[in-house]
Amino acid sequence: MAISKEKITEITDDDIEDLAFGCALLGTGGGGSVGGAILETRSAIRKFGSVEVVQLKDLPADGLVMPICGIGAPTISFEMLNNGGEAYLLRQEVERVFNKPVVAIMASEIGGSNGVEPVMWASRLGLPIVDADTMGRAFPEVQMGSFFVRGLPLTPIILVDFQGNVVTITPTSGASAESDSRAFTIAAGGVALMADYINPAATMIGNVIVGSLSTAIEIGRAVRGSTDPIRKLSLLLGAQTLITGKISEIKRRTDAGFVRGSVTISGTGIDADREVRIEIQNENLIATENGRVLASVPDLISVLDTQTGAAISTEEAKYAMRVTAMAWPCDPLWRTAQGLKTVGPRAFGYDIEYVPVENSPR
């Protein structure tokens, strides 16, 4: 991604729209739609103050960092609000289980509302936020993060729901981490707030995607006021346009704690007579045309409003929307053998070989 190396040091009320624009794009349809997160986060910052952004190396080596994210089906979180107290309970339980104070929080995934809401929680808790995440995008399952891929030992997972129920899971495998967390989330009504891979800052260094918050905000700033946002984004991200057209079919069901289905885009203009279908499990997983794969996980596939360049989340997609589907390369971590084993097409049940989007036939 042609993103500059400059890092932000603070997030203020004025940054939230840009942050949310970038997070929505990096969410590849998932991570939760950002509309509600923008309102909640701006409101929190006005009340509790701006948020200090730190790099891992600036924290005490043994300072506990709490990565957090919402878990569940975005179709449900779209309608279910936070009660506002989840992160307090979460921090309290984390500090009890790990027997030391939390010094900073971090977004587990930068995509969608899961990239924006940690800023709200940081403001409310009065904690700094680390300029990093574990995906550089959004993925649907608990084990699909950099810590797992890099082989960091599993740590207790803490979940809190809107009723105030608290669960601590000590899993024996990535699969158990996912299935036990998902089970609680479903019992909680479909959405919960989660902290996992809670570790000292020093343990995390070298095992995260660095600069995620800076990247998301830079994406938002670059496009703000642009007369051709799609072109601007293509250049910035090194992205390919898969199709420009309108949404002609949506299949979407909320099932076992996920939203699954597909979005079909029928081409218009130069893409007339073409049709691209995108398969979904919370996130956009695979884009195909007549059965031919144009792009797939772990590369990023986003569906954008053709006029504004704003990313459209899975739960916001509607029939007849004018959209452009784009795809661009993921972080190199995901293209390693262990990365592809964890989040490649086969990890989602598709029996196809991964081809980097820049090498896919057009």
Add this chain to the structure above:
Amino acid sequence: MAISKEKITEITDDDIEDLAFGCALLGTGGGGSVGGAILETRSAIRKFGSVEVVQLKDLPADGLVMPICGIGAPTISFEMLNNGGEAYLLRQEVERVFNKPVVAIMASEIGGSNGVEPVMWASRLGLPIVDADTMGRAFPEVQMGSFFVRGLPLTPIILVDFQGNVVTITPTSGASAESDSRAFTIAAGGVALMADYINPAATMIGNVIVGSLSTAIEIGRAVRGSTDPIRKLSLLLGAQTLITGKISEIKRRTDAGFVRGSVTISGTGIDADREVRIEIQNENLIATENGRVLASVPDLISVLDTQTGAAISTEEAKYAMRVTAMAWPCDPLWRTAQGLKTVGPRAFGYDIEYVPVENSPR
């Protein structure tokens, strides 16, 4: 129940068959079939020694008591063995969460294998077992115990599965305690080992069903070698015979972590032309004849082998078995307003008024 007040002080290898006979009867079809539990428990006692049986008042007032039980669908536990280490992990997590040692364990429910296996765990852990339980029988849901009915505050619930996954739930309500525990149990494959309402001995006094182990063993001893076990049990329990006949239909499905369905008994001999149907959610809930209720929760309904008097669990019932269905009064705790609200017919979705079995029309 016309059971003597004499209490046992030790459970040896020789007691297990009698204990299991009594527990199966008190299980009212649920709590897990006792066959495997007998083998596991006798084997543990031979290896780790007999088990000391204590009364709550004999324990240190602040000594932590760990009530345990298997949770899940008996149709699954019937086929899924313990790995032998679950209770060690459970004790370790309980002691970590409560920050003090466990001084004794207790059966959460005396019914079925859940009345027998705590003796195995006590032997393995080298801990005494309390001569009490929280039901005096078996009930299917987590909140259906004496501590909940008596209004004791909820405490963290700890669950362990055969893979070694450990979960701690801090619930905000009895409903959440049940749904969150059940969710983990389903994710664990359908069965888990659970400790809940972990409290100091002094807190438990007056809030348990006293003498459950003694009662179960006394039932087993009384019937052993009897030439007319059914008659012996009727007198001992003050039980009514609902029907004598054979099983003519079984509906049984494993669904959402429970086994649900019904068993129909067609009368023979003096009961020819009669038919009694028993509705099941793990346990036998309601017995009806032509839509008329003969007996219902919280009173105890058991289906016995007509020859031996041995109780037949839900998952063991088979077509054409020669059986006698019996019903007898529950502990007075369950007939209080709060007791009936928790485990009366309406708690299981049946829109009928509870009538004590001794007052039901015949």
